[in-house]
Every structure is written in structure tokens, then in C-alpha cells.
Amino acid sequence: MLHIVNKSPSxxxxxxxxxxxxxxxxxxxxxxxxxxxxTKGTAAAGKLAAAMADVQVFALWPDLEARGMQxxxxxxxxxxxxxxxxxxxxADKNVQSWL
Amino acid sequence: xxxxxxxxxMDEESSGTIKKFAFVxxxxxxxxxxxxxxxxxxxxxxxxxxxxxxxFMDDGVYELKKGQGTKAVGMKNFSPTYRALEGYDIEKxxxxxxxxxxxxxxxxxxxxxxxxxxxxxxxxxxxxxxxVLSF
Amino acid sequence: MKFGILxxxxxxxxxxxxxxxxxxxxxxxxxxxxxxxxxxxxGVNNATKLTEPPQDDRHIVNRWSKLAxxxxxxxxxxxxxxxxxxxVDENLASGFRISGLGQLVETGIQADRVVTFGD
Numbered sequence: 108m109l110h111i112v113n114k115s116p117s118x119x120x121x122x123x124x125x126x127x128x129x130x131x132x133x134x135x136x137x138x139x140x141x142x143x144x145x146t147k148g149t150a151a152a153g154k155l156a157a158a159m160a161d162v163q164v165f166a167l168w169p170d171l172e173a174r175g176m177q178x179x180x181x182x183x184x185x186x187x188x189x190x191x192x193x194x195x196x197x198a199d200k201n202v203q204s205w206l
Numbered sequence: 207x208x209x210x211x212x213x214x215x216m217d218e219e220s221s222g223t224i225k226k227f228a229f230v231x232x233x234x235x236x237x238x239x240x241x242x243x244x245x246x247x248x249x250x251x252x253x254x255x256x257x258x259x260x261x262f263m264d265d266g267v268y269e270l271k272k273g274q275g276t277k278a279v280g281m282k283n284f285s286p287t288y289r290a291l292e293g294y295d296i297e298k299x300x301x302x303x304x305x306x307x308x309x310x311x312x313x314x315x316x317x318x319x320x321x322x323x324x325x326x327x328x329x330x331x332x333x334x335x336x337x338v339l340s341f
Numbered sequence: 342m343k344f345g346i347l348x349x350x351x352x353x354x355x356x357x358x359x360x361x362x363x364x365x366x367x368x369x370x371x372x373x374x375x376x377x378x379x380x381x382x383x384g385v386n387n388a389t390k391l392t393e394p395p396q397d398d399r400h401i402v403n404r405w406s407k408l409a410x411x412x413x414x415x416x417x418x419x420x421x422x423x424x425x426x427x428x429v430d431e432n433l434a435s436g437f438r439i440s441g442l443g444q445l446v447e448t449g450i451q452a453d454r455v456v457t458f459g460d
Binding site: 108203205206 | 230232263264302304305325326328329330332333335336337338340341
């Protein structure tokens with residue numbers, strides 16, 4: 108399953124809730140304000156890094172770049188463009204947006 | 207075809223297909239319209255004979271709180287609609303235990319009987335769905 | 342693959358409609374089909390032809406209209422959500438049509454994936 112998170116972890120609990128109910132082998136894609144969750148040094152970074160043992164984490168680079176966060180990404184987070192976003196949706200059998 | 211339901215004249219392709227639909231509710235009622243309009247989609251989905259589940263997580267649990275009275279705020283109290291879902295054959299209502307407990311609520315506080323799932327059980331339920339619509 | 346898209350937020354206030362558009366465009370470029378884009382909640386505001394952004398900003402409404410025109414994408418505005426917010430045939434932008442919530446459920450049945458964009 109692909110989980111899409113579009114909220115900053117400093118503002119909303121969407122990433123937290125996603126990490127609580129994500130199954131091993133799933134993927135998480137961070138988009139829009141959600142990309143702040145993919146960056147180093149935040150209060151949420153440790154939790155995401157820990158989850159990366161079981162799930163693959165992706166971040167939408169156009170959103171990282173728009174926010175000037177492209178050089179602050181946690182190691183191991185893969186960056187995708189919109190075409191990569193489409194591929195991720197196609198690759199998993201279902202998708203959920205954590206609005 | 208009625209004005210409110212639109213495409214209920216299902217064509218060949220959709221009739222006969224049964225998919226697992228989950229409607230994920232994570233927002234509190236009244237503060238925003240999402241809970242109310244989500245319920246409207248759920249009611250329409252009943253006409254398509256799909257395998258429908260409703261999931262209540264995070265502040266979405268507040269949608270089911272007993273005792274809602276909206277006279278003073280001047281809005282429509284839609285909480286009785288959750289009790290009417292059974293009449294539409296929508297009987298799978300799931301509440302995440304962690305979300306409910308974190309809000310100081312128990313099953314006795316809710317307007318309808320629900321199945322309480324742990325986060326892990328909820329993860330499995332969502333993973334099994336074909337279509338997950340979040341509001 | 343057939344994709345359904347649900348847009349739950351209006352233009353400009355939230356990035357949802359922008360991301361949904363970029364996703365739809367990328368999917369079409371990759372040879373996928375967009376089965377339908379359904380506009381719900383404040384997302385119905387993406388369909389008003391009265392929208393006039395400043396010249397140096399993107400025109401979100403026209404962008405959707407163009408996508409419908411060039412690729413035959415079905416843009417559906419929820420009738421009930423539209424009526425609540427004053428989106429009716431009289432101010433509907435080209436390429437959009439107004440229909441019922443059943444169209445959203447139908448997309449869920451017919452498309453291979455439905456992706457929700459919202460707040």
C-alpha cells in the first residue's frame with residue numbers, strides 16, 4: 108500500500124497516524140507540506156528514520172525544492188518527481204491519502 | 207437518475223463488480239464540513255452494493271460522540287445519520303482504539319455500536335481495501 | 342492503467358488542486374488514462390469560470406479546462422457540494438460538468454486506483 112502524507116509533522120498528526128498504521132513492506136510518499144517530514148533535525152525525524160527499516164520512504168522533490176529543503180533530506184529517503192509519483196501509485200495495489 | 211445521486215444508472219462495467227471501499231474519517235465534526243460531506247458519499251455508496259467500511263481515527267472519533275446538540279451554533283446535527291446507516295446495509299464501522307483512548311472516550315460515549323480495532327488491526331484492514339477515500 | 346482523482350480543496354488556498362493537476366498531467370504523459378477527476382467539498386471552486394488570478398500566477402481553472410480539451414479528461418463537479426457553494430451551470434468553466442456523488446463511487450469501481458488530494 109502507498110501512503111501519501113501532505114502535512115508538516117510539526118503542525119498535524121498525519122505522519123504520526125500513518126506510521127502507527129503502516130504495514131511492513133508499504134511505501135510512504137511525502138508531498139506538499141508533508142516533505143518537511145523528510146528533512147533532518149526535526150522532532151519527527153527519528154520516528155521516520157526508525158520506520159525506514161520496514162517501509163520505503165519517498166519525497167516529492169518539486170515540493171522539497173519549492174520550500175528550499177532539497178539539501179536537508181534524511182539519508183535513505185528517495186526523491187521522486189510527478190512521474191515517479193504516478194509510478195508509485197501504479198506499483199502498489201492501493202493508495203491512501205492521510206489528509 | 208436523481209439530481210442528488212447523479213450516476214446511479216450504473217453501466218455494465220460497474221454493475222457486478224464488488225470492491226472494498228473504506229471511507230477514512232479523521233476530522234472532527236462542525237469545525238469543518240468534511241465529516242458531513244463524507245457521510246453524504248457513504249450514503250450514496252450504499253446504492254452501488256459495494257463492500258463498504260467506515261474508519262474513524264484521530265479526531266474523526268469525535269464524529270460519533272453522543273449528545274451532540276447544534277441548535278445554538280445554528281448548524282445541522284448530523285450525528286443521528288450514523289445510526290441510520292444500518293438501514294442502508296452499511297454495518298462495518300471501525301474505530302481505532304488508540305485514537306479513542308487518547309481522547310478520553312470509550313465505546314459507551316459513541317452514538318452507534320462499532321468494532322474497536324488496535325492500530326495493527328486497523329493497518330491490516332486498510333491494507334485489504336481496494337479504494338480508500340479520505341476526508 | 343486507469344486513474345481516478347478526487348480533489349477536495351479549492352484553488353489557490355491549498356496546493357491540493359495543483360498537485361492533482363501535476364499528477365494527472367504526468368500520468369497522461371506516461372500513457373495512463375485519467376478516468377475522471379471528481380471535485381468535492383471546496384474542490385468545486387476549481388470549476389468557476391469567474392476566476393481571474395493575477396497575470397503572473399497560474400490559472401488553475403483554465404489549466405483543468407485545457408486538460409479536458411486536449412485529453413478528453415472527464416471533470417465532474419459534485420452537484421450537492423456545488424449548490425452549497427454557488428457553483429452552477431451558469432458559472433461553470435469549459436470542460437467541467439455537474440453531476441452526482443455516484444460519479445465518485447463509480448470511479449472507485451471502474452478505475453484501477455483513486456488518488457485523493459485535499460487538506
